[in-house]
Amino acid sequence: MMAGHGGRASGSVGGPARHIPVLLAPVLAELKPAPGERHLDGTFGAGGYTRAILDAGASVIALDRDPTAIAGGAAMQAEYGERLRLVSSRFSALDAVAEEEGFAPLDGVVLDIGVSSMQIDEADRGFSFQKDGPLDMRMGGQGPSAADAVNRLKAGDLARVLSFLGEERQAGRIARAIEARRAEKPFETTLDLAAAVGRVVGRKPGDRIDPATRTFQALRIYVNDELGELARALIAAERVLKPGGRLVVVTFHSLEDRIVKRFLRERSTPPSGSRHLPDVATRPLSFASRNKAIEASESEAAENPRARSAKLRSAIRTDAAPLGDADPLAFADLPSLVSLSQVGA
Incomplete structure:
Protein backbone atom coordinates (compact mmCIF):
# COMPACT_ATOMS: atom_id res chain seq x y z
CA MET A 1 0.00 0.00 0.00
CA MET A 2 2.42 2.64 1.10
CA ALA A 3 5.95 3.52 0.31
CA GLY A 4 8.81 5.35 1.55
CA HIS A 5 9.26 8.50 3.64
CA GLY A 6 12.78 7.98 4.84
CA GLY A 7 12.11 4.37 3.99
CA ARG A 8 8.39 3.88 4.27
CA ALA A 9 7.44 0.81 2.34
CA SER A 10 4.84 -0.33 -0.14
CA GLY A 11 2.33 -2.60 1.46
CA SER A 12 2.72 -5.50 3.81
CA VAL A 13 5.27 -7.24 1.67
CA GLY A 14 8.55 -8.84 2.51
CA GLY A 15 12.08 -8.22 1.38
CA PRO A 16 14.62 -5.60 2.38
CA ALA A 17 14.24 -2.19 0.78
CA ARG A 18 16.60 0.73 0.54
CA HIS A 19 15.38 3.65 2.58
CA ILE A 20 14.68 6.13 -0.21
CA PRO A 21 12.51 9.14 0.67
CA VAL A 22 9.68 9.25 -1.86
CA LEU A 23 9.07 12.49 -3.80
CA LEU A 24 11.80 14.22 -1.80
CA ALA A 25 12.44 17.02 -4.32
CA PRO A 26 8.74 17.91 -4.74
CA VAL A 27 8.24 17.71 -0.97
CA LEU A 28 11.00 20.25 -0.41
CA ALA A 29 9.71 22.44 -3.24
CA GLU A 30 6.26 22.60 -1.64
CA LEU A 31 7.45 22.78 1.98
CA LYS A 32 10.07 25.47 1.27
CA PRO A 33 12.06 25.07 4.51
CA ALA A 34 14.31 28.04 5.31
CA PRO A 35 16.77 28.98 8.04
CA GLY A 36 15.05 30.02 11.25
CA GLU A 37 11.77 28.24 10.43
CA ARG A 38 10.08 25.53 12.48
CA HIS A 39 8.82 22.41 10.74
CA LEU A 40 7.19 19.21 11.94
CA ASP A 41 7.79 15.83 10.33
CA GLY A 42 4.90 13.67 11.53
CA THR A 43 6.31 10.41 10.14
CA PHE A 44 10.02 10.31 10.97
CA GLY A 45 10.75 6.75 9.81
CA ALA A 46 14.40 6.63 8.77
CA GLY A 47 14.60 10.43 8.81
CA GLY A 48 14.86 11.16 5.09
CA TYR A 49 12.58 14.19 5.05
CA THR A 50 13.79 15.40 8.43
CA ARG A 51 17.43 15.43 7.34
CA ALA A 52 16.62 17.33 4.14
CA ILE A 53 14.66 19.96 6.09
CA LEU A 54 17.49 20.33 8.60
CA ASP A 55 20.03 20.68 5.78
CA ALA A 56 17.95 23.57 4.45
CA GLY A 57 18.57 25.37 7.74
CA ALA A 58 15.20 24.93 9.46
CA SER A 59 14.57 23.34 12.86
CA VAL A 60 12.50 20.16 13.05
CA ILE A 61 10.35 18.38 15.57
CA ALA A 62 9.94 14.81 14.30
CA LEU A 63 7.30 12.36 15.49
CA ASP A 64 6.86 8.62 15.08
CA ARG A 65 4.48 6.28 16.88
CA ASP A 66 7.12 3.53 16.69
CA PRO A 67 9.59 3.96 19.60
CA THR A 68 12.24 2.03 17.66
CA ALA A 69 12.21 4.67 14.91
CA ILE A 70 12.76 7.42 17.47
CA ALA A 71 15.56 5.45 19.10
CA GLY A 72 17.12 4.97 15.66
CA GLY A 73 17.33 8.74 15.24
CA ALA A 74 19.78 9.18 18.11
CA ALA A 75 22.76 9.71 15.79
CA MET A 76 20.87 12.34 13.81
CA GLN A 77 19.89 14.04 17.05
CA ALA A 78 23.54 14.21 18.07
CA GLU A 79 24.50 15.53 14.63
CA TYR A 80 22.02 18.41 14.52
CA GLY A 81 21.75 19.17 18.22
CA GLU A 82 19.06 21.60 19.35
CA ARG A 83 17.64 22.02 15.85
CA LEU A 84 16.14 18.52 16.02
CA ARG A 85 13.69 17.18 18.57
CA LEU A 86 12.48 13.58 18.40
CA VAL A 87 9.18 12.65 20.04
CA SER A 88 7.48 9.26 20.28
CA SER A 89 3.88 10.14 19.42
CA ARG A 90 1.04 9.54 17.01
CA PHE A 91 0.90 12.31 14.42
CA SER A 92 -2.77 12.90 15.20
CA ALA A 93 -1.47 14.71 18.31
CA LEU A 94 1.00 16.87 16.38
CA ASP A 95 -0.57 20.15 17.46
CA ALA A 96 -0.46 19.21 21.15
CA VAL A 97 3.14 18.00 20.85
CA ALA A 98 4.23 21.20 19.11
CA GLU A 99 2.58 23.28 21.82
CA GLU A 100 4.11 21.23 24.64
CA GLU A 101 7.57 21.49 23.09
CA GLY A 102 7.27 25.26 22.63
CA PHE A 103 7.50 24.75 18.86
CA ALA A 104 4.19 26.29 17.80
CA PRO A 105 3.08 27.88 15.56
CA LEU A 106 4.67 25.95 12.72
CA ASP A 107 5.99 27.05 9.34
CA GLY A 108 5.47 23.61 7.83
CA VAL A 109 4.04 20.14 8.41
CA VAL A 110 4.95 17.12 6.29
CA LEU A 111 3.30 13.71 6.53
CA ASP A 112 3.70 10.52 4.61
CA ILE A 113 1.36 7.75 5.41
CA GLY A 114 1.96 4.11 6.15
CA VAL A 115 4.20 1.43 7.50
CA SER A 116 7.97 1.78 7.26
CA SER A 117 10.23 -0.59 5.40
CA MET A 118 12.15 -1.15 8.63
CA GLN A 119 8.99 -2.52 10.25
CA ILE A 120 8.26 -4.77 7.29
CA ASP A 121 11.82 -6.06 7.22
CA GLU A 122 11.51 -7.22 10.86
CA ALA A 123 9.59 -10.51 10.79
CA ASP A 124 8.68 -10.30 14.48
CA ARG A 125 6.60 -7.17 13.81
CA GLY A 126 4.13 -9.28 11.81
CA PHE A 127 3.61 -6.95 8.83
CA SER A 128 4.93 -9.22 6.10
CA PHE A 129 3.17 -12.14 4.46
CA GLN A 130 6.49 -13.27 2.98
CA LYS A 131 8.21 -13.71 6.33
CA ASP A 132 6.91 -15.83 9.18
CA GLY A 133 6.33 -14.00 12.42
CA PRO A 134 3.68 -13.31 15.03
CA LEU A 135 0.47 -11.87 13.59
CA ASP A 136 0.92 -8.45 15.18
CA MET A 137 1.12 -5.42 12.79
CA ARG A 138 0.92 -2.79 15.56
CA MET A 139 3.15 0.17 14.75
CA GLY A 140 3.37 1.31 18.35
CA GLY A 141 3.09 -2.10 19.99
CA GLN A 142 -0.08 -1.15 21.89
CA GLY A 143 -3.74 -2.07 21.61
CA PRO A 144 -5.37 -4.99 19.79
CA SER A 145 -3.20 -6.86 17.29
CA ALA A 146 -3.98 -8.32 13.89
CA ALA A 147 -4.32 -11.71 15.59
CA ASP A 148 -7.01 -10.25 17.84
CA ALA A 149 -8.91 -9.00 14.80
CA VAL A 150 -8.60 -12.25 12.86
CA ASN A 151 -9.49 -14.50 15.77
CA ARG A 152 -12.19 -12.44 17.49
CA LEU A 153 -14.16 -10.41 14.97
CA LYS A 154 -17.42 -11.87 13.72
CA ALA A 155 -17.26 -12.94 10.10
CA GLY A 156 -19.50 -10.07 8.99
CA ASP A 157 -17.39 -7.47 10.79
CA LEU A 158 -14.18 -8.97 9.44
CA ALA A 159 -15.60 -8.96 5.91
CA ARG A 160 -16.39 -5.23 6.22
CA VAL A 161 -12.82 -4.54 7.34
CA LEU A 162 -11.34 -6.48 4.42
CA SER A 163 -13.74 -5.00 1.88
CA PHE A 164 -13.46 -1.33 2.87
CA LEU A 165 -9.85 -1.07 4.01
CA GLY A 166 -8.38 -3.66 1.65
CA GLU A 167 -10.78 -3.29 -1.25
CA GLU A 168 -10.84 -7.09 -1.31
CA ARG A 169 -13.54 -8.40 -3.65
CA GLN A 170 -13.60 -11.80 -1.97
CA ALA A 171 -13.84 -10.39 1.55
CA GLY A 172 -16.91 -12.45 2.45
CA ARG A 173 -15.38 -15.75 1.37
CA ILE A 174 -12.11 -14.98 3.15
CA ALA A 175 -13.89 -13.99 6.36
CA ARG A 176 -15.99 -17.16 6.39
CA ALA A 177 -12.94 -19.31 5.73
CA ILE A 178 -11.06 -17.61 8.57
CA GLU A 179 -14.01 -18.13 10.90
CA ALA A 180 -14.17 -21.83 10.06
CA ARG A 181 -10.43 -22.38 10.44
CA ARG A 182 -10.02 -20.49 13.71
CA ALA A 183 -12.69 -22.70 15.31
CA GLU A 184 -10.15 -25.51 15.04
CA LYS A 185 -7.03 -23.49 15.78
CA PRO A 186 -6.54 -19.74 16.22
CA PHE A 187 -4.29 -17.86 13.80
CA GLU A 188 -0.95 -16.93 15.37
CA THR A 189 1.54 -16.34 12.54
CA THR A 190 1.68 -14.33 9.33
CA LEU A 191 2.39 -17.26 7.02
CA ASP A 192 -0.48 -19.25 8.54
CA LEU A 193 -2.93 -16.47 7.67
CA ALA A 194 -1.36 -15.85 4.26
CA ALA A 195 -1.73 -19.53 3.37
CA ALA A 196 -5.37 -19.58 4.46
CA VAL A 197 -6.16 -16.51 2.36
CA GLY A 198 -4.24 -17.94 -0.58
CA ARG A 199 -6.37 -21.08 -0.54
CA VAL A 200 -9.51 -18.96 -0.87
CA VAL A 201 -8.34 -16.37 -3.39
CA GLY A 202 -6.03 -18.52 -5.45
CA ARG A 203 -3.34 -17.22 -7.75
CA LYS A 204 -3.36 -17.21 -11.51
CA PRO A 205 -0.11 -17.76 -13.44
CA GLY A 206 1.60 -14.43 -13.98
CA ASP A 207 -0.14 -12.65 -11.09
CA ARG A 208 2.24 -10.07 -9.64
CA ILE A 209 0.16 -9.40 -6.53
CA ASP A 210 0.17 -11.97 -3.74
CA PRO A 211 -3.37 -13.14 -2.87
CA ALA A 212 -2.85 -12.06 0.75
CA THR A 213 -1.87 -8.46 -0.12
CA ARG A 214 -5.27 -6.84 0.37
CA THR A 215 -6.08 -8.80 3.52
CA PHE A 216 -2.81 -7.81 5.18
CA GLN A 217 -3.26 -4.22 4.07
CA ALA A 218 -6.75 -4.06 5.56
CA LEU A 219 -5.70 -5.59 8.87
CA ARG A 220 -2.74 -3.24 9.22
CA ILE A 221 -4.82 -0.15 8.49
CA TYR A 222 -7.51 -1.37 10.90
CA VAL A 223 -5.37 -2.22 13.94
CA ASN A 224 -3.41 1.03 13.58
CA ASP A 225 -6.51 3.17 12.81
CA GLU A 226 -4.49 4.68 9.97
CA LEU A 227 -7.33 6.52 8.24
CA GLY A 228 -8.65 7.99 11.46
CA GLU A 229 -5.12 9.03 12.42
CA LEU A 230 -4.69 10.78 9.07
CA ALA A 231 -7.99 12.65 9.37
CA ARG A 232 -7.15 13.84 12.88
CA ALA A 233 -3.62 14.83 11.83
CA LEU A 234 -4.95 17.06 9.05
CA ILE A 235 -7.23 18.83 11.50
CA ALA A 236 -4.34 19.16 13.98
CA ALA A 237 -2.12 20.68 11.26
CA GLU A 238 -4.84 23.20 10.46
CA ARG A 239 -4.82 24.27 14.11
CA VAL A 240 -1.05 24.64 14.52
CA LEU A 241 0.18 26.06 11.20
CA LYS A 242 0.78 29.81 11.10
CA PRO A 243 -0.62 31.97 8.27
CA GLY A 244 1.54 31.17 5.25
CA GLY A 245 2.54 27.82 6.76
CA ARG A 246 2.75 24.88 4.36
CA LEU A 247 1.06 21.49 4.65
CA VAL A 248 2.52 18.66 2.52
CA VAL A 249 1.06 15.15 2.52
CA VAL A 250 2.29 12.12 0.59
CA THR A 251 -0.13 9.22 0.23
CA PHE A 252 0.15 5.83 -1.45
CA HIS A 253 -3.43 4.59 -1.67
CA SER A 254 -6.76 5.89 -2.90
CA LEU A 255 -8.33 5.70 0.57
CA PRO A 278 -30.61 32.09 -2.18
CA ASP A 279 -26.93 32.95 -1.93
CA VAL A 280 -24.87 30.44 0.03
CA ALA A 281 -23.23 32.02 3.04
CA THR A 282 -19.50 32.21 2.47
CA ARG A 283 -17.02 31.18 5.11
CA PRO A 284 -13.36 32.09 5.47
CA LEU A 285 -11.15 29.46 3.83
CA SER A 286 -8.38 28.07 6.01
CA PHE A 287 -6.15 26.82 3.16
CA ALA A 288 -5.14 27.76 -0.36
CA SER A 289 -4.63 24.43 -2.12
CA ARG A 290 -2.96 23.16 -5.29
CA ASN A 291 -5.42 21.95 -7.91
CA LYS A 292 -3.62 18.75 -8.86
CA ALA A 293 -1.64 16.07 -7.06
CA ILE A 294 2.05 15.62 -7.84
CA GLU A 295 3.19 12.12 -8.77
CA ALA A 296 6.60 10.49 -9.06
CA SER A 297 8.55 11.08 -12.24
CA GLU A 298 9.34 8.18 -14.54
CA SER A 299 12.96 8.21 -13.40
CA GLU A 300 12.05 8.11 -9.70
CA ALA A 301 9.52 5.34 -10.24
CA ALA A 302 12.15 3.34 -12.11
CA GLU A 303 14.69 3.85 -9.34
CA ASN A 304 12.22 3.27 -6.51
CA PRO A 305 9.20 1.15 -7.52
CA ARG A 306 7.51 1.96 -4.22
CA ALA A 307 7.07 5.54 -5.45
CA ARG A 308 4.82 4.53 -8.33
CA SER A 309 1.57 4.98 -6.42
CA ALA A 310 2.68 8.04 -4.45
CA LYS A 311 0.68 11.27 -4.62
CA LEU A 312 1.67 14.57 -3.06
CA ARG A 313 -0.91 17.18 -2.13
CA SER A 314 -0.05 20.50 -0.54
CA ALA A 315 -1.70 23.66 0.70
CA ILE A 316 -0.82 26.98 2.29
CA ARG A 317 -2.49 28.06 5.52
CA THR A 318 -4.46 31.30 5.38
CA ASP A 319 -5.12 33.63 8.30
CA ALA A 320 -8.69 32.32 8.74
CA ALA A 321 -9.65 30.50 11.91
CA PRO A 322 -9.64 26.67 11.78
CA LEU A 323 -12.90 25.31 10.45
CA GLY A 324 -13.34 22.79 13.24
CA ASP A 325 -13.40 19.04 13.64
CA ALA A 326 -15.59 18.08 10.70
CA ASP A 327 -14.84 14.51 9.61
CA PRO A 328 -12.83 14.65 6.35
CA LEU A 329 -14.18 11.23 5.36
CA ALA A 330 -17.46 9.44 5.92
CA PHE A 331 -15.99 6.22 7.24
CA ALA A 332 -17.64 2.87 6.72
CA ASP A 333 -19.35 1.22 9.67
CA LEU A 334 -16.31 -0.66 10.96
CA PRO A 335 -16.10 -2.53 14.28
CA SER A 336 -14.63 -0.46 17.08
CA LEU A 337 -11.01 -1.00 18.00
CA VAL A 338 -11.82 -0.03 21.59
CA SER A 339 -14.14 -2.98 22.03
CA LEU A 340 -12.06 -5.47 20.03
CA SER A 341 -10.11 -6.60 23.09
CA GLN A 342 -13.33 -7.85 24.65
CA VAL A 343 -14.80 -9.43 21.52
CA GLY A 344 -14.81 -13.18 21.86
CA ALA A 345 -12.60 -13.03 24.94
Missing part, protein backbone atom coordinates in the same frame (compact mmCIF):
# COMPACT_ATOMS: atom_id res chain seq x y z
CA GLU A 256 -5.70 8.01 2.03
CA ASP A 257 -5.64 10.33 -0.96
CA ARG A 258 -9.43 10.64 -0.80
CA ILE A 259 -9.23 11.90 2.79
CA VAL A 260 -6.56 14.48 1.98
CA LYS A 261 -8.27 15.62 -1.22
CA ARG A 262 -11.62 16.06 0.51
CA PHE A 263 -10.10 17.86 3.50
CA LEU A 264 -8.27 20.37 1.32
CA ARG A 265 -11.20 20.86 -1.04
CA GLU A 266 -13.56 21.66 1.84
CA ARG A 267 -11.11 24.13 3.32
CA SER A 268 -9.89 25.83 0.14
CA THR A 269 -12.95 25.95 -2.13
CA PRO A 270 -15.84 28.41 -1.65
CA PRO A 271 -19.24 26.70 -1.44
CA SER A 272 -21.02 26.71 -4.77
CA GLY A 273 -24.44 28.27 -5.13
CA SER A 274 -27.19 28.39 -7.70
CA ARG A 275 -28.85 31.34 -9.40
CA HIS A 276 -32.20 29.68 -8.60
CA LEU A 277 -31.50 29.54 -4.85
